[in-house]
Amino acid sequence: MNMEQWFNKLNHTLNKNEIEEAIVICWEIWNYRNGVIWNQRTSTVDRILDNAISFINEWRQLRTPYGSHWQDTEENRKWKPPDDLALKCNIDASFDLATGEAGAGMVVRDRYGEFLRGRLTYIRETFSPMMAEALAVKEALIYE
Numbered sequence: 001m002n003m004e005q006w007f008n009k010l011n012h013t014l015n016k017n018e019i020e021e022a023i024v025i026c027w028e029i030w031n032y033r034n035g036v037i038w039n040q041r042t043s044t045v046d047r048i049l050d051n052a053i054s055f056i057n058e059w060r061q062l063r064t065p066y067g068s069h070w071q072d073t074e075e076n077r078k079w080k081p082p083d084d085l086a087l088k089c090n091i092d093a094s095f096d097l098a099t100g101e102a103g104a105g106m107v108v109r110d111r112y113g114e115f116l117r118g119r120l121t122y123i124r125e126t127f128s129p130m131m132a133e134a135l136a137v138k139e140a141l142i143y144e
Contacts, residue, residue: 021056028052031098055097058130081111089143093136095129102126104136106143119143 001009010022028048035041082088093104102123108116123135 020059021052024056024059025049025052028055028097034098051097054128058128062129062133079113081109081113084111086111087116089140091133091136091140093123093129093132095126095132100125100127102132102135104132104139106136106140117143 010019014022025048028051031051032041032043032048035043079090087108087110089106089108091104091106093102095102103120104123105118105120107118110116119139121136121139123132123139126132126135
């Protein structure tokens, strides 16, 4: 069975959460493989699975920022302007589990949606997606 056949079988036999978990476990195994080949790192099966489980749990938490009642709809994803005298700073981060490095971006706009300022920054030595998001907020708060 090749990878495509295996994935199609997963897609027809598992629910959405189980598919997400299988993909993250595969990704973590791939990261482990790269660590062995390129950085002579070693790990255990338990650690690989723990990393995958931690990642998927944090990813799910970050996907529901407004609690379990939040609905992922077009209306909820649409940018909403700030009040008349305020500015709005939108922030996002990315995280590389293999290296522990992250990147963050922020955009400041006025009530008309006009771009005022933006910034991209590199964040080193973080250990999770949630930590990367938190450090992105910190970077936005100290941004001049």
